Amino acid sequence: MPRDSHSPRLATRLVKGGTSTVVNGGRAVNPPVVRASTALFESMADLNDARRRRSSERLFTYGARGNPTGFALEDVVSGLEGGYRTRLFPTGLAAMTMVFLAYLRPGDHVLISDCVYQPLRHFVRTFLEPWGVNVTYFRADGSDAASHMTPRTRLIYAECPGSLVYELCDLPALAELAHRHGALLAADNTWGSGVQYRPLTLGADISIMAATKYLSGHSDVMMGTVTTTEAAWQPLSTMSDAQGVAVSPDDAYLVLRGTRTLGARLAMHEKHALEVAHWLAAQPIVARVFCPALPEHPGHKLWQRDCSGTNGLISLELSDVSPDAAARFVDGLALFGIGASWGGFESLATVVNVADTRICEDWRTAGPIVRLHIGLEDPHDLIDDLAQSLNAVTRDRA
Numbered sequence: 001m002p003r004d005s006h007s008p009r010l011a012t013r014l015v016k017g018g019t020s021t022v023v024n025g026g027r028a029v030n031p032p033v034v035r036a037s038t039a040l041f042e043s044m045a046d047l048n049d050a051r052r053r054r055s056s057e058r059l060f061t062y063g064a065r066g067n068p069t070g071f072a073l074e075d076v077v078s079g080l081e082g083g084y085r086t087r088l089f090p091t092g093l094a095a096m097t098m099v100f101l102a103y104l105r106p107g108d109h110v111l112i113s114d115c116v117y118q119p120l121r122h123f124v125r126t127f128l129e130p131w132g133v134n135v136t137y138f139r140a141d142g143s144d145a146a147s148h149m150t151p152r153t154r155l156i157y158a159e160c161p162g163s164l165v166y167e168l169c170d171l172p173a174l175a176e177l178a179h180r181h182g183a184l185l186a187a188d189n190t191w192g193s194g195v196q197y198r199p200l201t202l203g204a205d206i207s208i209m210a211a212t213k214y215l216s217g218h219s220d221v222m223m224g225t226v227t228t229t230e231a232a233w234q235p236l237s238t239m240s241d242a243q244g245v246a247v248s249p250d251d252a253y254l255v256l257r258g259t260r261t262l263g264a265r266l267a268m269h270e271k272h273a274l275e276v277a278h279w280l281a282a283q284p285i286v287a288r289v290f291c292p293a294l295p296e297h298p299g300h301k302l303w304q305r306d307c308s309g310t311n312g313l314i315s316l317e318l319s320d321v322s323p324d325a326a327a328r329f330v331d332g333l334a335l336f337g338i339g340a341s342w343g344g345f346e347s348l349a350t351v352v353n354v355a356d357t358r359i360c361e362d363w364r365t366a367g368p369i370v371r372l373h374i375g376l377e378d379p380h381d382l383i384d385d386l387a388q389s390l391n392a393v394t395r396d397r398a
Ligand SMILES: *Cc1c(COP(=O)(O)O)cnc(C)c1O
Pocket: 091, 092, 093, 094, 096, 117, 159, 163, 188, 190, 191, 210, 211, 212, 213, 222, 223, 224, 341
């Protein structure tokens, strides 16, 4: 992974970023939770000076424009992403939608990856298209993106690796395509967490993360982040201020606390997930295992080039069983929670419908697909659990 020549490495940035200030005596390891709506100034002159500068500089002037605890988290995220500045949003989805509001206007055209986080399509149908923005979905591997560019295309929105089966696209090539047409490239970086993948270092202008997932890491808080290059910053900042979007300092504190152990947790998620993935790939009832770190994954070469590792997500396709049997497989797991989201310390399983979430490619002939999030439990226990439930499904099939 490319690295600025003098910047500290990832694990160091996670520990050293977003620090506290000296109060009276020593300095706490962690920045304080500053709960505040109002900020007080010494004089009207100071207040007016802050108001003049607050749109271009990060100043604490009012809670709706962010708070000092959130600023500390912003700094950690900017360092992770290798970007200029970061804004925080109440959910990952709110972070995504703000990007469309900040950079598009009625009459504009946007290209969106077919593997985009599914709820975004709802935003496209209920707001973006009625508002007058033209939307084209492009193949998850990016291969047809160039053919969809128009003179009105202002933004390419990628997700890499993609939701559910982790398709990769050539992000530097998409950046080149966007910039050649005077457009911007945004990427959903929730999978990569700024650790395994860093879109801004690969040419993207805007990177979005659901901090709800690995940054927080404990399934107890929701948050989204948007980090941009310096050139792309102002529209995001202006639109966020215009809409009064801010996060609570308590939530920012929780996410900041999660980031301190992000590197350690991800290394463990990766190790456990690879053990489970290799075991799954050897099971006769498993047709395919989706994980970009496996050589058989279609995006493996790009993963090798652009990613520094994988995470706890793997999906598997069951061979020759009904969707009901896939549900029974998930129901039969004792150690995996059944639920949406991922990125916490716990293992999760859910049946996913890839066919219903892709329009550029036909997934209807694939067998049922189950997404696993491999948590921090002992992987041998997880494999035992998967084995007993897969055996039950295999017996039923026979
Ligand atoms: C979960 C997720 C989101 C949305 O985050 P929320 O905080 O749940 O709103 C966005 N993109 C991807 C890829 C996700 O997995």
